[in-house]
Structures are given as C-alpha cells and as structure tokens.
Amino acid sequence: MEDAFDEVIGLALIGAAAFTAAGSVNPDGTVTVFDADGNPLSTIDAPWAYDANGTPSEI
Numbered sequence: 001m002e003d004a005f006d007e008v009i010g011l012a013l014i015g016a017a018a019f020t021a022a023g024s025v026n027p028d029g030t031v032t033v034f035d036a037d038g039n040p041l042s043t044i045d046a047p048w049a050y051d052a053n054g055t056p057s058e059i
Contacts, residue, residue, distance in 0.1 A: 029046030
C-alpha cells in the first residue's frame with residue numbers, strides 16, 4: 001500500500017480547479033500530500049482502531 005502513496009494519487013477537484021497530487025507515507029504512519037511542485041498540501045493522520053473492549057488495535 002505504501003507504494004501506491006508514492007505514486008500520483010490522482011485528480012482532485014476543488015471548486016472548478018483541478019490538480020494532480022502525490023503522497024508519501026511518513027515513518028509515523030501519517031501521509032503527507034504534495035502538489036505538482038512538491039509543496040506539502042496536507043498531512044493525513046495515521047490510521048487507528050479500537051477493538052470491542054476499547055483496547056487499541058494495530059491496523
């Protein structure tokens with residue numbers, strides 16, 4: 001799955017503007033999204049989950 005984030009994510013639409021973005025998985029599990037010029041646009045939180053007992057679960 002990490003390789004998929006290293007490739008172009010795809011076409012994103014914001015209002016009438018469209019752009020291509022790419023992402024990179026960071027060591028802490030977050031993903032940084034970059035614009036076509038390599039500028040960071042956003043960071044997506046690392047995935048997390050809890051089981052039915054409320055115990056943190058690895059994803």
